[in-house]
Amino acid sequence: MEKITLNGEWVLSGGEFAQVKANVPGCVHTDLLHEKLIDDPYYRDNESKLMYLGELDWVYERTFFVSADMMACNKIDLICHGLDTLATVSINDHTVAKTNNMFRKWIFDIHDCINEGQNTIRIKCQSTYPYMKEKLEERYLAITGANHHRILGSNYVRKMQCNYGWDWGPMCVTAGIWKDIEVVGYHHAKLDHVQTKQSHDEHMVELQVITHLAGNIEPNKLFLDITLEHEGKHVASKVYPVKDSSTAVPITIENPALWWPNNLGKQNLYTLSVHLLDNNNQLMDNKQFRIGLRTLVLDIHKDQYGESFQFVVNGIPFFAKGGNWIPIDTFVTRGSDAFYRQQLTDVKNANMNFIRVWGGGIYESDVFYDLCDELGLCVWQDFAFACSAYPVYDKDFLDTFKQEAIDNIKRIRHHASLALWCGNNEIEYMGNMVSDALEEGKMTWDEYKLLFDELIPSLITTYDNEHSYWASSPMDDSHDRKDPNDATKGDAHLWDVWHGREPFEWYRTCHHRFNSEFGFQSFPEPNVVKSYTKKEDRNITSYVMEKHQRSVIGNETIILYMLSWFKLPTSFDMLLWTSQILQSLAIKYAVENWRRKMPEGMGTLYWQINDCWPVASWSSIDAMGNLKALHYSAKKFYNPVLISGIEDKDNLSVEIHLTNDTLEKQSGVIQWTLFHVNGCVLKEGTMEASIEANTASAVTTLNLYEAIEHAGGVRHVVLHYAFAVHDQVLSENTTYFVYPKHLELEKPDFKVGITKVTNQQYQVTVSSNKPCLWVWMELGHITARYSDRFFDLFNGQTKEVTIHMNEGLELHAFRSQLVIHSIVDTYQS
Incomplete structure (x- = not known):
């Protein structure tokens, strides 16, 4: 096999832009930005000013050298792993093909188009707008948000739909070569694709490695050399003769190390290598990838609530905890x-x-x-x-x-x-x-x-x-x-x-x-x-x-x-x-409710995890990678073992629930304290509690009426409670009986300790003499990542936060920049 990568430097032209240095993989916007020919589309209203870029046709060009060894191959393919989107591909002025789909891998036979030595490739990306207009006139098909946050007609084009806008994203219609592009020559046969199938039995997995070949396949003149490794150790290998374009090779794995989702077990991965060899043991082609040995299925069956919708891994139903993912950037090649x-x-x-x-x-x-x-x-x-x-x-x-x-x-x-x-x-x-x-x-x-x-x-x-x-x-x-x-x-x-x-x-x-x-x-x-x-x-x-x-x-x-x-x-x-x-x-209200109702409900995927540009949105991580309060909260409400409460505002009681997503029974102690907003402890208690594996249950009800009345009413109290196993707190939570705006919270007197680890990492300890809700730290204009933010802090507790900064600060500068807030600071000076 011979390969030429066409990644790297190309020349881009379109509209008023000519002979612009371009980088592949990439897109028009990122190339123009890199050369400082356009302003940042995300700044202020630049998006609107730059929408015309999506209405232009763009041409990418470059030369590449073809060796005699490449020309000696029986088959030579141009492989475009991603073209965005309506493109005409030409080599040495020969039109190779036209494309119409951003999501496809395009493979073109170019043996008759190229020459030994220097060759020229030209890819013209046409604007999708005329095509969309033509199709709309042919038969109108609706989209949501048309002409407000989405461009009408985008549903006719096999292209990233949110490229034309969404109710959290910009209208920046891209064009370009957005994935790898290469020339590959084959002498005879090649591995087209490799598929695996697993059959699980107790202490054993039967793995079928199914190879699909293309090209000139002569029976018994080609061989498959297949190896399987786990954590660098050899597990199995087979040499198998090729008799047809499709060959299934069985491999038995004794005592397999299974793959599990996060917090349910280890993510064991096996490396599968497939080599295609000829009679002389010469390598013709190879593929390598990782697999996990597991069963993972959607289970739907009749039950007492109606019909289940749950995922089952290795025979065990589990609660799906997560969120929805959108493209990492509007210009996805920047990811x-x-x-x-x-x-x-x-x-x-x-x-x-x-x-x-x-x-x-x-x-x-x-x-x-x-x-x-x-x-x-x-x-x-x-x-x-x-x-x-x-x-x-x-x-x-x-x-x-x-x-x-x-x-x-x-x-x-x-x-x-x-x-x-x-x-x-x-x-x-x-x-x-x-x-x-x-x-x-x-x-x-x-x-x-x-x-x-x-x-x-x-x-x-x-x-x-x-x-x-x-x-x-x-x-x-x-x-x-x-x-x-x-x-x-x-x-x-x-x-x-x-x-x-x-x-x-x-x-x-x-x-x-x-x-x-x-x-x-x-x-x-x-x-x-x-x-x-x-x-x-x-x-x-x-x-x-x-x-x-x-x-x-x-x-x-x-x-x-x-x-x-x-x-x-x-x-x-x-x-x-x-x-x-x-x-x-x-989102805390929603998730805690559904986790308490397990197994009636078996999954929560909130909208949304990430952003593709800086914007007000439903995300828990912003476009620059900063964690919002929601993401810090998610770590707590998605905790494998969760303690949560349902307040009864009439009877001034709290029903305490435990939810256990782990595969082991959890036994420990519930500790709870009713605080006055001035820091006084009004009532407290402990009790032993346990929760079976993979279940949820109400474990006790705290009756707090008299203590709250004695304190002057619900505006003066906050309840903190935690579940600890072997003195380690697995989960803690807070409940109040009125909206936070009506709590008579007092401004805390924080005690702060700062320890320098390096110029870019500090550890901060903070404690308070009063209950504090949603405590967070910031460093002004300095970009930093915090081990925790937006946490509740009660007298008697000390919280340690590790802060990593993008730039170094000496201790005195860090101390002067550090600010600690709680919810009180949002409405008091």
Whole structure:
């Protein structure tokens, strides 16, 4: 095999831009930004000024050298792993092909187009706008948010849908060579793809390694050399003769080390190497990837609540804890491996075990799935359809999608983390995208079912057949499919809080089986807002702040809920911080409720984990990688062992619950203290408690009426409680009987200790003489990462926080920059 990479420097031209230095993989926007030819699209209203870039055609060009050895190959392919999107590929002025799909791997035979020596390749990326206009005139199909936060017609193009805007994302329509591009020559045969299938028995796994070859295959003249390793140790190997284009090689693994989701066990991964050899033991081709030995399925069966919707790993049902994932950046090629690792490690550290790759973005990069394997994050993978009707009537559309699906099924299927294929996001839920008969703007049910009930599951059966499939999220899988949010079965998208403006307490009325979307917005922290605003923009009703808010009801809704829960903040910065605290409360109410109801409900995936640009959104990690209050809270409400309470405001009691997601019974002590806001202990107690593995239960009720009345009423008390095993606190929580705005909290007198570890790392200890709610530290303009933030602190406790900074500070400078806040600071000087 011979290879030439075409990654690296190209020349880009389009519109008024000529001969621009470009880098591949990349896109037009990032190349123009790098050469300082455009302003930052994320700053102020630059997005609007730069939308014309998506209306231009763009040409990428470069030369490459072809050796005599390459020319001697029987077959020479140009492999484009990702072209964005409507592209014409030419080599030495010969048109090789035209492409129409961002998500496909394109392979073209170019043997007759190239010469030994210097060659020229030219890729013209046409604007998608004329194509979209033409298709809209042919038959109008609707999208949500048309002409407000989404560009009409984008549903006709097989391209990242949120590239055309979303209710949290910008309209920055990209073009370019967004994945690797290479020339590969084969002398005879090559490994087209390798598939594995597992059969589990007690203390043994039978692994089938199925190789699919292409090219000139002569029986008994080619051999497969297959090895399996675990943690650097040889496990198994086989040399197997090739007799056909498809060969299944069985491998038996005794006492396998199983792969488990985060917090349920170890993420054991085996390295599988497949070498294709000729009669002379010469290497023809090879592939290597990691697999996990496990069973991981969606389990649906009748039960006392209706019909289950739960995931089962290695025979054990588990509660799915996580969130929804969108593209890491609008310009996805800027998502470095390091940034992926940071964000997904933050997901793992928040005690999550599940992540949903949402259908309006992309099929994620290989590094994403590799990291999910390593970190124990099960993946719910949507196909790339969301919130729109799609032109299934168009044969070209259906043909290109079919190959898109095959490419991505083959690429992703081997990953230990893959848990579910899902056909689309919210097409059934929208209610105005599908109809029984042909209606303007809608798909018919026959068209819809052809794609999502027939084509996709048939492709999964053919190319995977080991993973479960769910046609739409959410969905009612009964015959009429009229109630996608049926509380007794299926998954649900619950937006009554936020879009429906129900109070947070509404979540406690929900009994849904699996909650795959629900959310609440907040603003990013002040330093992030400063990155895209001028000083005069820093009011949430300013034009620029509203441009960085894509939900029609966004800022108004944040303030509406904020006035229910908190005193109105007295500064712009404190308004931003308070919005994050508010968001964390909303999702805490939801998750704790559903975890208490296990196994009636067996999953919560909040909307959303990450951002693709700096914006007010539902994310728990902002575009710069800062953790919002919600993400710190998620670590607590997704704790494998959770203590939580339900307050009875009439009887002034609290019902205490334990939830145990671990695979072992937990026995320990509940410690609780009722504090007066001035710091006095009003009542306290301890009790032994236990909770069986993988269950949830109410364990006691604390009757606090007399103590609260004696203290002067509910505005003067806060309850803190914790569950400890062998003197180690596994979970702690706080309950109050009025909204925080009505608590008579007193300003704390913090005692602070600072220890320098390095110039970029400090440890800070803090204690208080009074109960403090939502304590957080900041360092002004300095970017830092904090081991904890937005925690409650009670007298008698000392909290240690580790702070890592991007820049070094001496002790005196760190001390002068450090500020410690609690909720009181949002409304008091």
